[in-house]
Amino acid sequence: MTATTRLDPESCYRAVKSRDRRFDGVFYTAVRTTGIYCRPSCPARTPAFHNVTFHPSAASAQAAGYRACKRCLPDATPGSPxxxxxxxxxxxxxxxxxxxxxxxxxxxxxxxxxxxxxxxxxxxxxxxxxxxxxxxxxxxxxxxxxxxxxxxxxxxxxxxxxxxxxxxxxxxxxxxxxxxxxxxxxxGRRGGRPATGTVTMRLAVRTPYAGRALLDFLALRAVPGVEAAGEGWYARTLALPHGSGTVRLELPDVAEPGGTAFATATFRLEDLRDTAAATERVRRLLDADCDPVAVADAFAGDPLVGPLVRRWPGLRVPGHVDGHEIAVRAVLGQQVSVAGARTVAGRLVAAHGRPLAPPVAQPEDGLTHLFPDAGTIATLEPEELPMPRSRGRALVGLCAALADGTIALDRGPDRDQVRSALLAIPGIGPWTADYVALRALGHPDVFLPTDIGIRDALRGLGRDPADAARLAEAWRPWRSYAQLYLWQTHSSKEQ
Missing domain, CATH: 1.10.10.60 (Homeodomain-like)
Structure with missing residues (x-):
């Protein structure tokens, strides 16, 4: 219900009457008699139907002359899925x-x-x-x-x-x-304020939210110097438009559906103008705008994925803070184990990453470097890279296209066009292009039928891996989430 023409007043009003939290961030309720706009789950008395209008964005309500409700803080919600x-x-x-x-x-x-x-x-x-x-x-x-x-x-x-x-x-x-x-x-009056230069935010996510599983996924793949993880937390460096930064995350693990939970993010930024960009990129990493109830409903009758959704409610597709970085790491991960890709990435960071300077650097958490940018890698000779020469050529070619803007991984271009551009680079195949779409572009409907983790998962569930692509057709438009649920079946071995 994002388009103005698709906001059915009767359906919206039913959601408001039931205070359905699933629609927080999907639309906003403006009340003529009070001049305010609210989230659908606002605990205030439900206004009469003839006194309300519905808006697809907070900006739409503001443009119509309404101000935000001080009780429900309607703009502090996840975005529309x-x-x-x-x-x-x-x-x-x-x-x-x-x-x-x-x-x-x-x-x-x-x-x-x-x-x-x-x-x-x-x-x-x-x-x-x-x-x-x-x-x-x-x-x-x-x-x-x-x-x-x-x-x-x-x-x-x-x-x-x-x-x-x-x-x-x-x-x-x-x-x-x-x-x-x-x-x-x-x-107002409040205590416990952080020191100037450190920004702590609560980032809203819909529930259920499997924060522990997301942390495990990120920790397994953490690149030394760039990322670090511990019990209940994950941290990494950030390359931002005006400078560098770091973020430390504490994620909720909430199994109950239908509400809003909050991830705590503590940023250290070289330039405070990067606050909005840093926040949005971390929200991508957390898949914060996903509607897990809609995903679960789509798999409810599926004999393969349905039981997995009930076992691990609220699993998210891990995004990324930098499309260029995840594209490089996807190439590094071609035909090698997760541990092998992490080792090679660590060597690349040590040799070509840019060191962080205090006070942004957090050596106590192991955060010392930014991941090498595409322009730097594009100038390297394939023979200099710690990988087979053919893969080194593919990596250099990819980084050249990223550095000159031929390929953009900022979620602005059309996804199909990005995939075609990636596949046009020698050495970049469907697995790499689709993994980039999964994590850099936030595509909810990507499936990697040749991935060794998927093949092992299907085999463990008593299915023939050769049927992976056929089975995945029933999981549209949420194949990316099916991918994560299948990976999760052997998490005890790898995560």
Whole structure:
């Protein structure tokens, strides 16, 4: 229910009456008599049907003159899962807006990344999300600013620029308009503030959420110097538009469906203007906008995946903070074990990664380097790389295409076009291209029938691995999640 024309008022009102948390972030309820907008699960008294309108985005409600409810904080919700499922131009644009592209490159830069003119993209976004790119970016800035006001000890000027505002006056005016409160009133009195330079945020995720399984997946593949993990936490370095940073995550593990949980993310950023980009990239990593109830419903009658979903409710598809990095790591992982790929990646980082400088570096957690960027790897000779020469040529060719912009892995371009461009590079096959789509592009409907983990999982479940592709047809449009559930069956061996 993301497009304005698809928001059926009767269905929306039923969700509001039942306070159904599954629709938080999918649409917003605006109440004419109070002038506020809420999430569907708002605990306040349900307004009369004739007094409400429904909006596909917070920006749409704000553009109609409504302010955010102070009780349910409607903008502090996961995003719509439809943005990744359908991957329309509007959905891809929303991901880029959340990454701060409008703040950095303007509407023209956003349109170029999505592949449309600025005017046509504005029409698409207004039709599907009820607001144009500037209004959507403004709503995202307001949300980031509110979180920083309430959870950090940063000055208001620092918060204004960290959230992407161009001036303190614009920041003050927007906060007052959206939240009907001044920044000082939002901050109020609270204790336990983190030191300046460290930003701690709570990132909303829908439940059930299998945080422990996600941590295990990431820990198994953690590259020394770039990533680290321990009991209940995961940390990594971040290459961001204005500088470097690190993040340390503590993830919830909640089996009960139908609610919202929060992952705690602590950022150390070289430049506070990267706050929005860092937050969005970590949300991708966590698959924070997934609707696990819809995924479970799709597999409810399946004799193979259905029992796995009931055994591990809320399993997520791990995304990534850097599409270029995961593409390089996908090539490194061709025809080798997970441990082997991790070892080779560690050698690449030690030889060509850029060291982090204090105070961003966290040597106590083992975070010392950024992963080598595509431009650096593109200049290397295949013989210099710790891998077979043919794979080294494929890696150098891939990085050259990434460095010159021939291939973009920022969720802006069409997924099918990205896959075709990857396959055009000698040495890049379907497994690599689809693994990149799975983790870098957030594609919910990717399946790797030749993957050794999938073949072993099917064999362990009494199925013929040769039937993998045929079996997967029944799992559309959630084949990526079926992939994770099958991998999870032998997690005790590898994770």
């Amino acid at each position: 439809d943005w990744d499922v359908a991957a329309t131009a509007a959905g891809r644009a929303m991901r880029l807006i959340a990454d701060g592209v409008v703040d950095r490159d303007g509407v023209d830069g956003l349109a170029a990344r999505v592949g449309y003119t600025a005017r046509h993209l504005g029409r698409i976004l207004t039709a599907e999300l009820g607001a144009g790119p500037l209004a959507l970016a403004r709503a995202r800035r307001a949300q980031t600013a509110r979180v920083l006001i309430e959870t950090t000890d940063l000055t208001y000027a620092d918060i204004a620029f960290a959230a992407g505002f161009s001036s303190v006056r614009q920041f003050n005016d927007t906060i007052r308009e959206v939240y009907a409160s001044s920044p000082t009133e939002l901050r």
